Amino acid sequence: VRPKFIDYYCPYTLGGHFINACNKDGEPVCGIYVKVSVERLNDISEQDAIAEGIDTDWLAESQDNYDCIADHNMSGRPTAKGHFSYLWQSIYGDDKSKCWEKNPWVWVIEFKRVQEQRND
Structure with a gap:
């Protein structure tokens, strides 16, 4: 899992915004x-x-x-x-x-x- 910029519709934020899927040490924090x-x-x-x-x-x-x-x-x-x-x-x-x-x-x-x- 790596952080990714949104390049498609997302109801939670605007396109191009950064969604952080990792903590500050780079470990995944997703389900x-x-x-x-x-x-x-x-x-x-x-x-x-x-x-x-x-x-x-x-x-x-x-x-x-x-x-x-x-x-x-x-x-x-x-x-x-x-x-x-x-x-x-x-x-x-x-x-x-x-x-x-x-x-x-x-x-x-x-x-x-x-x-x-x-x-x-």
């Missing part, structure tokens, strides 16, 4: 793709839903999730997958669109987390 695949939306696991940002502690404690629990007829503690489904539908559809039930193919992109090294 690294580990795995790219496709899967059916409904095949998401509990762990994958948590990795998408669903906070299970918040689910257990929050009274605001009553609607999610009632709408999906969940009993006991709500699941991360169930709440991910509720979130997906709130973003991509409504009651008529059945966006979760259509079970579309979705991209699954996993990254290697790169920790910033600090020399304090």
Whole structure:
């Protein structure tokens, strides 16, 4: 990976501007793709839903999730997958669109987390 001038459209800066993809020592600071695949939306696991940002502690404690629990007829503690489904539908559809039930193919992109090294 090396720094590069933008020579095509980029929504984040103007053409010809410098994007620094390395730290001051010249080491790459970009994300690294580990795995790219496709899967059916409904095949998401509990762990994958948590990795998408669903906070299970918040689910257990929050009274605001009553609607999610009632709408999906969940009993006991709500699941991360169930709440991910509720979130997906709130973003991509409504009651008529059945966006979760259509079970579309979705991209699954996993990254290697790169920790910033600090020399304090």
